Each structure stands twice: as structure tokens, then as C-alpha cells.
Amino acid sequence: MTMTTRLSIIFVLLGVTIGVFFAAQFRTDVPLDSAYPADQYVARQNLIKDYIDEQGILRNQIANLNKQIDEQQKKNEAILSKTKLSYLDDLKANAGLTTITGRGIQVDLADSPGANRESTGVIPEALVQAADIRDIVNLLRTGHSDAISINGQRVLATTPITAVGGNILVNNSYIAPPFEIMAAGDENFLYQRLKDPTILSELKKRASDFKLQFNLTLKSHVNIPAYNGDFRLKYVTTPES
Amino acid sequence: MLQLPNLNPLNTERRRAIFITSFILGVFVVVQSRSFDGLTQISTRDSASNTFREIQVLRDTNRNLQGETVNLQDLLDKTKDSSSSLKVLEQEIKKFEVINGNQKIKGPGIIVRVPDHTELASLIDLVNELLNTGAEAVSVNGVRLIGNSFGFDAIPNGQVLMNGTILEPPYTFSAIGDSTVLENSLRQAGGIVQRYERKHQGKTLKIEKKDRIDIDKVQ
Numbered sequence: 001m002t003m004t005t006r007l008s009i010i011f012v013l014l015g016v017t018i019g020v021f022f023a024a025q026f027r028t029d030v031p032l033d034s035a036y037p038a039d040q041y042v043a044r045q046n047l048i049k050d051y052i053d054e055q056g057i058l059r060n061q062i063a064n065l066n067k068q069i070d071e072q073q074k075k076n077e078a079i080l081s082k083t084k085l086s087y088l089d090d091l092k093a094n095a096g097l098t099t100i101t102g103r104g105i106q107v108d109l110a111d112s113p114g115a116n117r118e119s120t121g122v123i124p125e126a127l128v129q130a131a132d133i134r135d136i137v138n139l140l141r142t143g144h145s146d147a148i149s150i151n152g153q154r155v156l157a158t159t160p161i162t163a164v165g166g167n168i169l170v171n172n173s174y175i176a177p178p179f180e181i182m183a184a185g186d187e188n189f190l191y192q193r194l195k196d197p198t199i200l201s202e203l204k205k206r207a208s209d210f211k212l213q214f215n216l217t218l219k220s221h222v223n224i225p226a227y228n229g230d231f232r233l234k235y236v237t238t239p240e241s
Numbered sequence: 242m243l244q245l246p247n248l249n250p251l252n253t254e255r256r257r258a259i260f261i262t263s264f265i266l267g268v269f270v271v272v273q274s275r276s277f278d279g280l281t282q283i284s285t286r287d288s289a290s291n292t293f294r295e296i297q298v299l300r301d302t303n304r305n306l307q308g309e310t311v312n313l314q315d316l317l318d319k320t321k322d323s324s325s326s327l328k329v330l331e332q333e334i335k336k337f338e339v340i341n342g343n344q345k346i347k348g349p350g351i352i353v354r355v356p357d358h359t360e361l362a363s364l365i366d367l368v369n370e371l372l373n374t375g376a377e378a379v380s381v382n383g384v385r386l387i388g389n390s391f392g393f394d395a396i397p398n399g400q401v402l403m404n405g406t407i408l409e410p411p412y413t414f415s416a417i418g419d420s421t422v423l424e425n426s427l428r429q430a431g432g433i434v435q436r437y438e439r440k441h442q443g444k445t446l447k448i449e450k451k452d453r454i455d456i457d458k459v460q
Contacts, residue, residue, distance in 0.1 A: 009254050014262045021269040044296075051299035058306035065313035072320045073330065082346055088330065091337035094388060131286035131366065138365050141392030142402075157386050160373035163287035164295045172302035196247055230309035233339055235348040236377045236417050238339060239455070 025159065059173070059228040065155050066097060066226070096156045096227035100147035104222035105190045107136055110178035110213035117166040117177075126210045128179055130163040132203050133170075136181055137161065139200065143193045145185040146222040151175040154227040171229050187218045252310035278449050280296050286436070319360040320453045328441040340404050342459035346378055348417035354447040355412040355437075363437060364401065367414060367446075368435045374426035380456045382417075387459050420450040 005110040030169055070092075072084055092098065111117065112126035135145040140148050153170040155161075162169050170174070183190060193199065194216055273300050316333070318324040337342045353367065368386065371379050379386045384406055394402040401408040416423055427448060428434050 003252075006258070009261070010259065014259070014266060018266055018269065021266065026435065035310050047296060048299065051296070051303055054303050055299070055306060058310060061310045062306065062313060064318055065310060068322055069313065069317050072317060073291065073326075076326050076330075077325070080327055084334060086331055088334050088337065091334065091341055091343075096339045096388075102353065119330050129286070131362070134365050134369055135362070136390045138361070142394040143392075157388055157391065158372050158377070158379075160369055162299055162369065167295070169298065172298055213404060230305045231336075232305070232375070232377045233336065234377065235350070235419065236337075236339060236349055237344050238344050240346050 008092045013202070021079040038173055041200065045069075048174075055173060062227050062230070063226065063228040066228075078127070095231070096147070096154050097224050100184050100224040102146065102184045102200045102222065103187050104145070104182060104184040104219050104224075105140075105187045106217040106222065107140075107183075107194065108178060108213060108215040109133070109136075109181070112213075115210075123210075125206050126212065127166075128168075128177055129159050130168045133181065134170065135200055136194070137204065138188060139193055140181070140183040140185070142235060143182040143183075143185060143190045145190065149182045149224045151180055152225055154225055158232070171227075182214075182219075182222045182224055184222050184224050191216055191218055225232045266438070268389045286362060300397060319400055320459075329405050334416050336402070342385045345455065345458045346417065347453055347455045348377070349420045350376070350415065350417040350450075351420050352449045352451060352454065353414040353427070354449075355410065355414070356444055356447070358399050359410075359441065361395055361401065363440075364393045367433060367437075370413065370427060371418075371423065374418070376418040376423060378456055379419045380415045382406075382413055383457065384408075385456050385459055415454050415456060417454050417456065420452075424448055424450055 013174060070089075073080065073088070079083060109128045109132065111128055115126040117213045133150060137148055137150070150161070150170045153159075153173055153175060155170065159171050160169070167174055167176075168179075197204070202241050203212070203214060262428060316329060319329045335344070339346055353371070355363065355367070364381075368379055368381070371395070381391075384391070384403060391404045393408075396402050401412070426432060427446070434448070437446050438444065
């Protein structure tokens with residue numbers, strides 16, 4: 001075989017290899033919905049907006065109904081046991097149905113400047129991910145926070161924090177960047193935990209490398225709103241029931 | 242015997258072409274590799290999702306919220322009625338005792354076992370996945386997750402601390418909810434089982450459906 005033939009074979013192999021890499025590159029799943037025609041995209045956005053608007057109305061209704069129930073129970077104090085009413089108030093407070101105020105910390109998170117969640121070309125490292133928020137909430141819990149909220153959504157033990165498409169849901173409610181995580185508790189302790197260089201190291205590296213916004217502010221006053229969603233108890237029962 | 246190529250201009254052009262082609266190939270290898278690295282580190286901690294799933298989540302959430310408004314309106318009406326207000330109060334107390342972990346609870350569900358020491362992110366993500374797929378109550382190694390009292394913390398010897406309790410592997414997650422939905426969600430393509438196994442070669446999450454799971458009240 002002559003050198004010319006060999007070179008030709010090498011060229012062919014290289015061409016095929018490059019082709020394979022091209023194909024692999026463009027078949028890589030980008031974790032954002034973006035390959036839809038414009039009309040489908042607009043229809044999707046409108047549908048989502050309708051659901052979100054409806055959700056806002058329903059959550060307000062729930063908050064109002066909870067308030068009315070509390071007020072009505074107070075009016076019934078003459079016929080209901082004060083001890084039981086007080087016990088119920090405590091239980092509701094523990095379940096997250098009251099506003100919590102006090103000292104605490106504010107964690108601000110935002111995508112890299114210029115990063116567009118709807119863009120196909122955006123790299124995941126430049127965006128705040130649901131997992132980042134989960135890790136911070138976990139850390140705030142280990143720091144014995146009294147209450148936590150994310151963009152006004154009260155976080156309970158049963159609160160999922162998930163990614164859907166390019167969006168983040170807390171309590172299955174859409175939250176959009178920038179993300180504001182508030183925690184009531186010992187603000188200095190929480191601050192030290194969050195600042196610990198061995199913790200949240202990946203997020204801190206992305207903040208450094210990709211200009212992801214990650215800022216902490218000690219607060220003398222935080223206001224964590226009451227939970228305004230539903231409590232799922234379809235499958236849970238007590239042994240005697 | 243191998244013939245040496247002639248050093249004529251045509252061969253020089255070929256060498257240059259090979260060099261450029263190889264260079265481009267190298268760039269693609271790096272770009273492709275980095276692309277997967279990024280996805281592995283961050284994005285793969287959540288399930289791949291699509292528009293259908295997005296709409297489904299919103300629709301189900303709104304349906305649940307609507308159900309809650311109906312329940313609360315009914316509760317308000319009964320609270321206003323003096324003949325039923327005491328009974329309603331007691332029902333409310335029991336409901337919130339269940340929610341807050343003051344009562345022992347039971348129900349159908351699944352048990353998920355994480356076989357070995359694992360990084361905190363996997364534990365955090367697994368709890369989140371269970372809640373996201375409809376678990377109404379979750380416990381880890383018998384400790385129910387309630388309020389903000391829990392959080393997974395790494396301690397120096399590789400153990401996991403949760404609310405003052407050291408958790409030893411295997412980590413056993415008990416989740417009460419629709420066992421079929423819970424299991425299917427975890428096992429779906431791109432779900433947490435697949436992601437866990439991809440990340441931890443040779444290890445797997447063991448899932449067991451149960452007609453009855455008992456979770457103790459919080460001590």
C-alpha cells in the first residue's frame with residue numbers, strides 16, 4: 001500500500017470520526033425546552049401563565065380561608081375549650097401556618113449576568129439550579145432555622161424543590177430568578193455555616209467562574225410568610241383509624 | 242519496506258490537512274467531554290423533564306389547591322355551626338398532630354435502601370424526589386422528617402448526622418403514598434435510580450413496595 005493510499009484512508013477515518021462527534025454534539029440533550037416551533041412555544045407559555053395565575057388566586061383563597069377559620073375559632077372560645085384552641089394554634093404554627101418574624105439571614109442567588117434560561121446555548125453552570133437551592137435549604141435546616149422561605153414560598157418538611165424544564169418549582173409553584181431565600185434563626189451561626197469554604201463548594205466555584213450571584217446578608221428582621229398550599233393526607237392514616 | 246513520502250508540495254498540503262483535521266477533532270473531543278461534565282455535575286441532579294410534565298405538574302397542583310379550598314370552606318362552615326364546631330376542632334387537632342409527627346402513622350408506600358455510604362447530595366435528592374412524586378410522609382432510618390428540624394450533615398468519619406442522630410448505612414427511606422406512582426417515578430428513564438446508578442457504578446437503590454408502612458411519632 002502506498003503512502004498516498006494510507007493518507008487517503010486516514011482522511012476517510014478522520015472524516016467519519018469528526019462526523020460522529022458532530023452528531024454526538026448536536027444530539028446532546030440540552031436540559032431546556034427550546035426546540036419547539038414559535039407558535040407551540042407561545043401556546044405553551046400562555047398555558048403555563050394561565051395555570052400560574054390560577055394558582056396565585058387559589059393560594060390567596062387558601063390563606064384567606066385559613067385566616068377566617070382562625071378568627072371563627074377565636075369567636076367560639078365561649079363554647080370551645082381554650083386549652084384545645086391554644087393547642088391547635090401551636091400545632092398550626094409548627095405546621096407552618098403562621099408568619100414567622102425575627103432575626104435571620106437572606107441568601108440571594110441569581111443566574112450569571114446575561115444568561116438566558118430560554119436560550120439553547122446557555123450552559124447549566126451559568127444558571128441557578130434547583131439542586132443549588134436544595135443544598136442551601138438543607139444547610140439552613142442543619143443550622144436549626146426556625147422557618148425558611150424561597151421567593152415568598154414557605155418551605156415545609158414536605159416541600160419539593162424541583163426543576164421542570166428550565167424553571168424551578170417550590171411547593172410546585174413557579175419561582176423565577178433572582179432567588180431570595182430567607183431563614184429565621186441565629187443569623188451569625190447560619191452565616192458561618194454558609195461561608196464555610198468546605199460547604200457548597202461547587203456553587204461557590206460557579207459563582208467565581210461563571211459570575212453566578214451568591215450573596216449573604218445578615219438581617220435583624222426577616223418575615224417568613226405562612227404556608228398557603230394544601231396538606232396531602234390521602235394515604236396517611238393513624239393505626240387506630 | 243515502508244516507502245517514505247516524497248516531500249513535494251502535494252504531500253505538504255496533505256500533512257497540513259491532517260494536522261488541521263486532527264486539531265478540530267481534538268477541539269470536538271474537549272467540547273463534548275466538557276459538555277457532559279457540566280451536565281453530570283449539576284443538571285443531572287434533577288430528572289429530565291419535558292413540556293408535558295411541566296403542564297401536568299401545574300394542572301395537578303391547581304387541582305390539589307382547588308380541593309384544599311373546598312375542604313377549608315367546608316371547615317369554615319362547620320366551625321361557624323356551634324353544633325359541629327367542637328367536633329371539627331378535635332378533627333383539626335388530630336390532623337395537625339399527624340402532620341407534625343405527634344402521632345404514629347401508617348399507610349401504603351415504598352421502602353428505598355441506599356446500600357452504602359453516599360454523599361449528602363444523593364440523600365437530599367432522594368428525599369426531594371420522594372416528596373415530588375407524592376410521598377405524604379418520609380422517614381430515614383426510622384426518623385420522620387418533620388418541620389425544619391432535619392437536614393443532612395456530614396461528619397468527619399464519613400457518617401451522616403440528621404437532627405442529632407447519626408445515620409448508619411444502609412440508609413432506609415420509608416415513604417407513605419401511592420406505592421405504584423412512587424416506584425414508577427423513581428424507576429422511570431432518567432429518574433433518580435438511573436441517575437444514582439450512573440453516578441455510583443456497581444451500586445443500586447433497592448425499592449420495595451409495601452401495602453403498609455409504619456412510621457413512629459417524633460420523640
